[in-house]
Amino acid sequence: MSTKDRLLERLKAARGSWISGNHLSDKLGVSRAAVNKHIRTLKAQGYVIESATRKGYRFKKAPDRLLAEEIRQGLDTRVFGQKEIVCFEQTDSTNQQAKVLAAQGAAEGTLVIAEAQCAGRGRRGRRWYSPPGSGIYVSVVLRPAISPTEAPAITLMTAVAVTQALLDLTHLPVRIKWPNDILLNGKKIAGILTEISTEMDRIDYIVVGLGLNVNTPPQSFPQELQETAGSIRTETGKPFSRLALLRAILISYENCYDTFKTYGFDSILSRWKELSDIIGQRVAVDVMGTTHTGQVADVDADGTLVLKTEQGLLQRIFSGDVRLL
Numbered sequence: 553m554s555t556k557d558r559l560l561e562r563l564k565a566a567r568g569s570w571i572s573g574n575h576l577s578d579k580l581g582v583s584r585a586a587v588n589k590h591i592r593t594l595k596a597q598g599y600v601i602e603s604a605t606r607k608g609y610r611f612k613k614a615p616d617r618l619l620a621e622e623i624r625q626g627l628d629t630r631v632f633g634q635k636e637i638v639c640f641e642q643t644d645s646t647n648q649q650a651k652v653l654a655a656q657g658a659a660e661g662t663l664v665i666a667e668a669q670c671a672g673r674g675r676r677g678r679r680w681y682s683p684p685g686s687g688i689y690v691s692v693v694l695r696p697a698i699s700p701t702e703a704p705a706i707t708l709m710t711a712v713a714v715t716q717a718l719l720d721l722t723h724l725p726v727r728i729k730w731p732n733d734i735l736l737n738g739k740k741i742a743g744i745l746t747e748i749s750t751e752m753d754r755i756d757y758i759v760v761g762l763g764l765n766v767n768t769p770p771q772s773f774p775q776e777l778q779e780t781a782g783s784i785r786t787e788t789g790k791p792f793s794r795l796a797l798l799r800a801i802l803i804s805y806e807n808c809y810d811t812f813k814t815y816g817f818d819s820i821l822s823r824w825k826e827l828s829d830i831i832g833q834r835v836a837v838d839v840m841g842t843t844h845t846g847q848v849a850d851v852d853a854d855g856t857l858v859l860k861t862e863q864g865l866l867q868r869i870f871s872g873d874v875r876l877l
């Protein structure tokens with residue numbers, strides 16, 4: 553743990569009481585000047601810490617930001633949230649930044665988080681609306697020992713992990729919509745973008761990006777998203793802690809990823825099917841301007857939608873936009 557993190561831990565542990573600069577410098581084994589410097593950094597990050605001559609320092613409040621030290625504190629995971637966490641006030645796309653780090657050798661579990669994205673990417677070349685401070689925009693580096701053909705399972709696994717975390721923490725009726733959207737009351741509140749780098753027949757790295765609209769206010773989505781997009785706040789009328797949600801997602805992610813590696817993908821696919829409720833439904837699927845209608849017969853392990861058409865034929869659809877009929 554860094555000196556700054558240890559300092560923060562001590563300030564928080566004092567539960568609103570004053571701690572002198574001398575005491576902190578003794579306990580941390582650093583100079584008074586170093587304590588001062590770290591306090592200034594913490595204040596610049598948005599922590600509210602009171603300082604008074606002869607009294608020392610008193611912790612008041614953590615900022616409403618997704619900061620590495622806040623994410624990690626007491627987080628009961630082995631990998632996710634325990635490796636490098638790179639936090640941006642604003643970046644182009646956390647997936648883009650995570651890919652750069654992964655190409656430089658970043659370890660599995662490395663996280664890239666932004667308060668805002670100016671070029672957030674969605675599936676099929678779309679943009680992901682990423683205003684500051686109201687959503688979770690996070691990407692993780694994975695290095696699973698699987699073949700590239702198994703990689704789509706990672707996206708399905710991510711949808712299960714995130715949906716499960718939301719269910720556990722909020723008890724709201726969140727569902728997965730094929731392929732990997734997460735809906736609340738029929739509004740899309742989250743999306744997942746998986747990008748893969750392969751070498752010959754092995755995976756070099758996978759970057760999985762999650763965009764989750766948490767406190768995005770009503771009416772603030774761009775016009776073209778007004779009908780379809782929502783946030784947890786627009787659907788419940790209440791603000792939620794982004795930090796608590798992200799921590800729950802990291803715990804759930806570690807569980808799902810471990811299950812995936814130990815027992816294979818089948819157990820996760822069955823949970824995906826339960827959480828999506830799509831099997832047997834009549835749907836219309838728009839695929840690049842063409843609409844296919846029918847009943848969903850199955851979803852394969854690679855995420856392919858198997859549609860039983862009106863003519864009774866089985867049609868496999870790899871990518872598209874689904875509407876329930």
Ligand code: BTN
Nearest residue numbers: 645647673674675743744761763
């Ligand atoms: C989709 O539903 O189209 C996928 C959206 C994925 C958005 C997230 S936000 C964090 C990460 N960085 C990106 O640029 N995109 C993903």
